[in-house]
Amino acid sequence: MAKKKSAETQDDLKLKVAQEASKLVKDEMVIGLGSGSTANMFIKELGKRIVDEELYIYGVPTSFDAKMLASQCGIPLVSLDQAGQIDLAVDGADEVEEGSLSLIKGGGGCHTMEKVIDYSAKEFVVLVDESKVVASLGENTPVPLEVLPFAYSTVLNTLLEMNTAPSIRVSGGKMGPVITDNGNMIIDVFTKIDEADVKEKELNNIVGVVENGIFSKCDKVLVGNDSKKVKVLKK
Numbered sequence: 001m002a003k004k005k006s007a008e009t010q011d012d013l014k015l016k017v018a019q020e021a022s023k024l025v026k027d028e029m030v031i032g033l034g035s036g037s038t039a040n041m042f043i044k045e046l047g048k049r050i051v052d053e054e055l056y057i058y059g060v061p062t063s064f065d066a067k068m069l070a071s072q073c074g075i076p077l078v079s080l081d082q083a084g085q086i087d088l089a090v091d092g093a094d095e096v097e098e099g100s101l102s103l104i105k106g107g108g109g110c111h112t113m114e115k116v117i118d119y120s121a122k123e124f125v126v127l128v129d130e131s132k133v134v135a136s137l138g139e140n141t142p143v144p145l146e147v148l149p150f151a152y153s154t155v156l157n158t159l160l161e162m163n164t165a166p167s168i169r170v171s172g173g174k175m176g177p178v179i180t181d182n183g184n185m186i187i188d189v190f191t192k193i194d195e196a197d198v199k200e201k202e203l204n205n206i207v208g209v210v211e212n213g214i215f216s217k218c219d220k221v222l223v224g225n226d227s228k229k230v231k232v233l234k235k
């Protein structure tokens with residue numbers, strides 16, 4: 001009797017897409033380095049390629065954590081203003097809508113820097129395991145808003161007027177709110193998302209919101225699942 005194939009863990013699937021994404025990197029490229037556990041695996045794979053193949057590339061990190069890891073992995077870094085054109089940005093996501101390829105990001109509170117870097121890249125590629133792919137965005141995952149601390153109460157009031165139930169993100173360990181790499185707070189909000197680009201603009205229109213975690217555009221999503229080949233979603 002054929003042996004039943006053992007299911008791959010979520011980390012196996014993340015590693016599979018990270019390895020596949022690292023093959024997209026060519027010599028002399030400037031790469032946007034995403035944040036989160038999946039993007040971390042990509043950064044490590046890229047570090048190995050730099051050593052093995054003597055690749056000459058620069059990374060532009062999307063968070064303090066990405067910067068620290070990339071440095072440890074030997075990836076030369078450059079700031080966004082010095083980078084010029086970013087050739088390829090590779091990042092994770094919390095949810096991907098299968099049809100539109102719109103995303104929710106910001107589980108790690110880094111979505112503002114991620115969006116600036118990911119949107120400015122010539123190509124923006126997203127890495128997820130199959131559990132993140134959904135039919136309809138935002139039903140199970142709240143949208144994070146990065147908010148100026150000074151304005152948190154007015155933003156909360158506006159969100160309540162929009163009939164949502166916002167919550168200030170707190171950290172597990174320390175008392176008080178999570179503070180982003182930019183010194184701001186995060187408010188998470190469940191909200192109905194009919195058209196991602198419309199909702200993305202609507203949430204950014206709230207005075208005091210720096211950026212929200214809806215990404216209405218990306219070029220390609222690599223999905224890790226149990227099959228040998230990584231699934232590629234393109235519009």
Ligand SMILES: O=C(CO)[C@H](O)[C@H](O)COP(=O)(O)O
Pocket residue numbers: 034035036037038039091092093094104105106107108109110111114
């Ligand atoms: O947007 C992000 C951080 O702000 C991450 O990319 C997102 O939360 C996915 O993380 P992970 O790969 O750990 O599941």
